[in-house]
Structures are given as structure tokens and as C-alpha cells.
Amino acid sequence: MDIEEFRKRGYEAVDRICKYYKELDNHNVLPNVRPGYLKELLPKEAPEEPESFDAIQSDIETKIIPGVTHWQSPNFFAFYPANSSFPGILGDMYSDMFGCIGFNWITSPACTELETIVLDWVGKLIGLDKTFLSDGYGGGVIQGTASEATLVALIAARQRVIDKYKAEGLTEEQLHVISSRLIAYGSTQTHSCLKKSTMIANVRFRALSTDEKFSLRGDTIKREIEKDISQGLIPCFLNGTIGTTSSAAVDHISELADAIQGTDVWLHIDAAYAGSALVCPEYQHYLDGVDRADSFNFNMHKWLLTNFDTSCLWVKRRKLLISALTITPEFLKNPASESGLVLDYRDWQLPLGRRFRSLKIWFVLRTYGAKGLREHIRKSISLAKHFQNRLLSEYSDLFAISTEQAFSLVCFHVIPNVKSRKTSNELTEEVYNRVNETQKIYLTHTKLNDQFVIRFVVGSPWTAKEHVDRAFDLIVKITKEAISH
Ligand code: PLP
Numbered sequence: 434m435d436i437e438e439f440r441k442r443g444y445e446a447v448d449r450i451c452k453y454y455k456e457l458d459n460h461n462v463l464p465n466v467r468p469g470y471l472k473e474l475l476p477k478e479a480p481e482e483p484e485s486f487d488a489i490q491s492d493i494e495t496k497i498i499p500g501v502t503h504w505q506s507p508n509f510f511a512f513y514p515a516n517s518s519f520p521g522i523l524g525d526m527y528s529d530m531f532g533c534i535g536f537n538w539i540t541s542p543a544c545t546e547l548e549t550i551v552l553d554w555v556g557k558l559i560g561l562d563k564t565f566l567s568d569g570y571g572g573g574v575i576q577g578t579a580s581e582a583t584l585v586a587l588i589a590a591r592q593r594v595i596d597k598y599k600a601e602g603l604t605e606e607q608l609h610v611i612s613s614r615l616i617a618y619g620s621t622q623t624h625s626c627l628k629k630s631t632m633i634a635n636v637r638f639r640a641l642s643t644d645e646k647f648s649l650r651g652d653t654i655k656r657e658i659e660k661d662i663s664q665g666l667i668p669c670f671l672n673g674t675i676g677t678t679s680s681a682a683v684d685h686i687s688e689l690a691d692a693i694q695g696t697d698v699w700l701h702i703d704a705a706y707a708g709s710a711l712v713c714p715e716y717q718h719y720l721d722g723v724d725r726a727d728s729f730n731f732n733m734h735k736w737l738l739t740n741f742d743t744s745c746l747w748v749k750r751r752k753l754l755i756s757a758l759t760i761t762p763e764f765l766k767n768p769a770s771e772s773g774l775v776l777d778y779r780d781w782q783l784p785l786g787r788r789f790r791s792l793k794i795w796f797v798l799r800t801y802g803a804k805g806l807r808e809h810i811r812k813s814i815s816l817a818k819h820f821q822n823r824l825l826s827e828y829s830d831l832f833a834i835s836t837e838q839a840f841s842l843v844c845f846h847v848i849p850n851v852k853s854r855k856t857s858n859e860l861t862e863e864v865y866n867r868v869n870e871t872q873k874i875y876l877t878h879t880k881l882n883d884q885f886v887i888r889f890v891v892g893s894p895w896t897a898k899e900h901v902d903r904a905f906d907l908i909v910k911i912t913k914e915a916i917s918h
Contacts, residue, residue: 434486442486449490450522454505457895461872462506464499471500502875507895510904511877513678513706513735513842514813514892520800521740524793534786538775539767541789545776548575548791551798555733556747558803559711562724565747567776573747574754574781575790579705580626581783582730582746583672585754587630590670590699590727591615592757597697616661617670620649620684622677624703636669647680647836647881649673651688658696670699673726675719676707679879679888681839683707687722700726705744707840709736710814712806716840727753736841736892738809739797743790746781755780809894813841816891816901821845823905831912835886843889844881847912858885860915867911874904 434442474496504515535544552573553566565571576582591612598611616637619627623640631638639661641653658668671693673684686702693700702723708731710716723729730746733739748754759780761770769775779785801809821843824832835844847860855863862885865878879886887908891901 438486442490445490449493454895457503457506458508458900460503460506462503462508462875463869463872464502465872466500471496505893505895506875507893507897507900508874508904509893509896510889510891511875512888513890515734515741516736516738516892516894517740518738518797518800518894520796521738521793524796525740527796528789528792531789533789535789536779536785536787537765537767537770537777539769542775544787544789544791545778547789547795548778549573549776551791551794552745552747554798555745555794558798558806559708559731560714560717560720561729561747562720564724564749565729567751570751571747571749572751572776573745574778575742575787575794576730576744576746576782577742578626578744579624579703579730579732580629582728582744583624583626583701583703584630584633585746585758585782586699586701586728586730586748587617587627587634587636587670589748589754589757590617590701591634591636593699593753594667594669594697596756611667614665614667615669616666617672618654618657618668618698619672620647620674620677622647622649622679622682623672623674624678624705627672627703637666643682643684647677647682649684649689651685651692654689655692658693658698668693668696668698670701673700673702675702675704676710676840678706679886680836680844680881681707681842682836683719683839685722686720686726690722690725699728702726702729704729704731706732706735708745709733709806710810710840712737712803713810733794733797736810736813737797737806738801738894739793743794751776751781758782810841813891813896816896816898817841817843817889819898820889820891820901820905823902828909828912831909831916835881835884841891844879844886845889846884846886847915850916853916855915858883860912861885861887863915864908864912867915868908871907871911874907 505517533541533544535541538545549567556566556573595608598608617631618639618641620643621640622643628638641649641657643649654671661668671689673686673689675683690700728748733743733745734741770777778787817838821838824845831848832845833848835846846857847864849855849857849860865876865887868876877888879888
């Protein structure tokens with residue numbers, strides 16, 4: 434493909450993207466395909482001869498789109514959102530134009546420097562304590578996902594403890610023993626990425642119980658740490674969550690910070706979804722205590738209008754992250770790095786290579802302004818409130834709220850009536866399955882205590898009141914049918 438053909442195909446692609454978004458509401462959210470559908474449609478081998486781009490474009494229409502789940506649909510109420518936006522798409526196009534891999538400062542100074550700047554901007558926007566910003570000892574970095582952010586924070590925490598014992602003169606053998614005694618904590622509501630991180634880092638893990646609102650409390654962690662220390666374990670990491678995956682609960686961060694005071698425990702805050710809400714001053718009280726954390730993470734690609742993959746991680750002391758992850762073979766040495774005047778983001782992450790992801794953040798921040806971002810968050814939250822109000826005011830005989838609405842998430846379940854032979858769990862699961870079978874909207878579920886719960890999350894910038902009302906009517910219709918059968 435030469436430049437002129439790229440120009441033609443590029444314009445066509447943008448036209449197609451515009452058509453997609455214009456027609457988004459017409460698509461069912463969930464596709465109607467069977468497992469293995471694509472294998473039946475595509476050849477067994479990559480083509481030997483070049484194919485025309487017309488053929489490729491046509492396959493997008495006939496083979497790919499039928500198998501896509503439409504995450505950007507206004508009728509997508511599942512998981513947490515994964516916002517895409519036009520400035521975000523354009524940011525990725527420019528990133529692809531440069532195709533630079535900014536692992537060291539010199540491999541693309543703009544890539545590194547823009548990342549530092551926009552993460553300071555975002556950090557200030559969400560009210561993060563200034564100790565997390567780059568002009569002190571801290572700083573921010575873009576990770577691919579919250580899972581990677583958690584893993585690198587855990588690795589830095591582990592290294593901090595090992596280095597402490599190393600400084601006391603322990604031998605390699607003794608350090609291996611220390612390593613085997615390390616333990617990390619989260620709650621039963623912490624995202625599974627923490628457990629996965631501990632599996633990868635070979636650190637023990639314990640999930641602690643929460644209070645009745647699914648929040649982790651200081652007393653619980655304090656008790657557990659004391660018990661573990663007395664049994665010879667070495668607590669090294671605690672995950673506090675602002676907006677848990679199941680119910681968007683918020684841990685008592687201040688209490689957690691108090692509980693680990695004077696220990697070697699690294700406090701990491703996972704705000705993957707709810708962190709976006711912190712652009713609104715009325716939610717910044719959730720940051721209470723975060724100034725005493727070691728690291729903080731949220732995904733702009735969830736709910737802040739920035740395309741995947743922009744998971745923003747800030748650390749209080751970048752030196753700890755860097756010393757845990759730096760490895761410098763001969764071929765990566767260069768005068769800029771050795772000058773000590775620059776950041777090399779390869780030392781803040783697992784991979785070496787990295788894309789120019791700060792461009793899309795920069796585009797989004799400038800296109801929407803803080804004002805536009807706040808409007809987006811407030812709109813999602815008020816639509817979720819509208820949904821909850823309708824459930825409670827019109828059908829309190831059919832539905833109960835499982836936990837208080839938090840951010841833009843409503844968790845609810847179905848109440849069986851006296852004649853129903855089905856339990857609440859059976860009915861809720863049946864309603865959930867039957868709603869998703871329509872493919873018109875997409876919901877996901879969780880279990881809170883032993884209750885089967887439907888999660889209704891608003892977050893797409895395309896969702897308007899009419900979509901929430903239509904979803905509500907569909908859920909009510911299916912629930913009435915399920916109850917009467
Ligand atoms: N943490 C929380 C609170 C989440 O809700 C999620 C995903 O929804 C994650 C972590 C994992 O996110 P990622 O896919 O970016 O690893």
C-alpha cells in the first residue's frame with residue numbers, strides 16, 4: 434500500500450468509523466455467533482499472494498462485525514465501561530503514525546516527556562497528593578492495565594523489603610528465605626488481579642473479610658498483620674480499593690494507612706474504575722488517606738473517555754519502582770540515560786517496548802477540558818440514579834437494591850412473590866440470562882455474600898435517558914414473565 438492508496442483507504446476507514454458510531458444504537462450489543470464461527474469463515478493459511486484492500490474491508494463487514502460485542506454501544510451496561518472517544522482514536526492514529534517505541538528517553542524524547550506532563554496534569558485533576566507528582570520524588574507512568582500496575586507495585590514492594598534485609602548483611606540464601614515469608618493482603622472484594630500478581634511474584638496472599646458494606650477496615654488488617662508477624666511471616670503489600678469490581682465499594686483507606694503505620698507494608702490503591710469520578714471535586718473525599726499510600730492507579734480507559742490502554746499509575750517514590758525494575762544491558766546504554774537528567778520509562782514497567790499512549794490522553798484532556806470530563810462522569814452517575822429510582826419507586830415489589838448505588842453502578846436482585854416457587858437467586862439468574870439472550874442490552878452479574886446480583890453500570894458517552902429507560906422496561910418485562918412462570 435503506497436501513500437496515495439493509504440490516503441484513500443484512510444479516508445474510507447474514517448467514514449466507516451463515523452457510520453459505525455452513527456448506527457451504534459441499531460446493533461444488538463451481543464453478537465449472534467457460535468464458538469468457532471470465524472474459523473469456518475476464514476482460510477486455513479495466511480494468503481500467499483497479496484489481496485486487495487476491498488476484499489479486506491468487505492470481510493470486516495461480513496465476518497468481523499457479526500462477531501463483535503459492541504462495548505461502545507449506548508446499551509452496554511456490563512462489567513465497567515471501556516470508553517472510546519474520537520480524540521482518543523485520533524491520538525492512537527498519531528501514535529501509529531510515529532510508530533516510535535519510547536522505552537528510553539532518547540528513543541523518543543517527546544514520548545517520555547509528554548507522558549510525564551500529562552500524568553502530572555491528570556494527577557492534579559483528580560486531586561492526588563502532590564507527593565505523587567514528578568517534580569518531587571514521585572511520578573506517574575502509563576501501564577497497559579490495572580493488573581500490570583498492581584504487579585509492578587507488588588514487585589517494588591517486595592524489592593523494598595529484600596533490599597532492607599540485604600542492607601543488614603543477609604546472604605543470598607537467607608534472602609531467599611525472607612522472600613518465601615512475604616505476604617500480601619487484599620479483601621475478598623479485591624480484584625483477582627492482585628491474586629494473580631502474587632502468583633506471578635511468588636508472594637503469599639490472603640483475602641481478608643470486609644464489613645457489611647464490602648469495605649476493608651483498618652482493624653481487620655491490623656489484627657491479621659500482627660498475627661502473621663508473630664508467626665514469622667513478613668507482610669509487605671496491602672491493596673486498598675476505591676470502587677471494587679463487584680459493588681464499587683470503597684475501602685477505608687485512612688484506616689488502612691493507620692493500620693500499617695510503622696511496618697514495611699506497601700499500600701497500593703486500586704481505583705481502576707472509580708478513579709475517573711475523582712475529576713469531580715464532590716468525589717475527592719474518597720482520597721482521604723491516599724496521601725499516605727505508596728502507589729495509586731486508575732484506568733482512564735474505563736470511564737474517562739480515553740481509549741484502551743491507558744492505566745495511570747503514580748508512585749510516591751519512583752526510585753523504588755525503578756530500582757526494582759531496572760536492567761541495563763550494553764545495547765540500552767546511552768549518554769542521556771547516564772546523565773541522570775531523564776526518565777526512561779522502561780524502568781517503570783514489565784515490557785521494554787511501549788507505545789506513545791500519552792498522545793491520546795493529551796488529546797482527550799484538551800478536547801473535553803476538565804469541564805467536559807466532569808459532565809461525562811456526572812451524566813453517567815445521574816443516569817444510574819435514574820435507573821435505581823425507577824426500580825425502587827415503580828417496582829419495589831419486584832426488585833431490591835443489593836447495595837447502595839455507588840458511582841454509576843446499581844446492584845439489584847429480584848424478589849420472589851408468595852406464589853413463586855423460585856428463590857431470589859434462581860429468579861435473578863434467570864432474568865439475567867434471559868435479558869442477555871435478547872442481545873439487545875448487555876448486563877453482567879456478581880455474587881454478594883450468597884446473593885446472585887445483577888450489575889447495571891452506566892458509562893458509555895452514548896448512553897442517554899431513553900437507553901436506560903428501554904433497558905429498564907426490558908428488565909421489568911422479563912422479570913414479570915419469569916415470576917409468573
Ligand atoms: N481493579 C478493579 C477494581 C477492576 O474493576 C478491574 C477491572 O474491571 C481491574 C482491577 C482489572 O483491570 P485491568 O483489566 O485494567 O487489569
